[in-house]
Amino acid sequence: MNQQNDIESCRRLLSEIADLCDHACLTGSLSSGTSRVALRYNTILHRLVQAGDVPEDLFEQLPDGVDYGEIGVEARMLASYFENDRKQKRRDRDGRDGNILIRLAPFVRQ
Numbered sequence: 611m612n613q614q615n616d617i618e619s620c621r622r623l624l625s626e627i628a629d630l631c632d633h634a635c636l637t638g639s640l641s642s643g644t645s646r647v648a649l650r651y652n653t654i655l656h657r658l659v660q661a662g663d664v665p666e667d668l669f670e671q672l673p674d675g676v677d678y679g680e681i682g683v684e685a686r687m688l689a690s691y692f693e694n695d696r697k698q699k700r701r702d703r704d705g706r707d708g709n710i711l712i713r714l715a716p717f718v719r720q
Contacts, residue, residue, distance in 0.1 A: 617663055617692055620654050624689035627651055631682030640678075647681050648672045655688060664691060 627647055634640040652671045658664040669688055672681060 613661065613663070616661070617658070620658055621689050621692045623650070623654055624685045628682045628685040628689065631678040631685065634678040635682065644676065644678055644681065645674070647678070648674075648676050651681055651685055651688075658688075664688070 627650060630640070630647065634643070655664070655669055655671060659666055668691075669684070672684060
């Protein structure tokens with residue numbers, strides 16, 4: 611797997627973790643899964659730091675005993691670290707901005 615695909619896979623996993631945490635916080639379900647979700651987050655963070663994709667001191671490993679709210683916040687922040695890269699890649703791919711409104715603007719009458 612190339613580095614960009616690995617980053618995208620990790621970003622999707624982090625988004626899934628954040629969504630799961632939102633659901634768990636709202637419903638009160640899945641209470642026995644917090645340690646597994648925190649472990650998964652820590653593994654993803656470790657992988658990204660080791661690959662040099664995230665600076666070592668920007669994010670911290672989650673300690674034991676965190677709740678879904680804390681995990682969800684950290685997962686969203688780490689996933690958002692890569693959002694600009696993804697948007698920039700989409701823009702660079704066709705040499706223009708990926709936003710449909712910007713692409714349609716020349717054809718819309720005032």
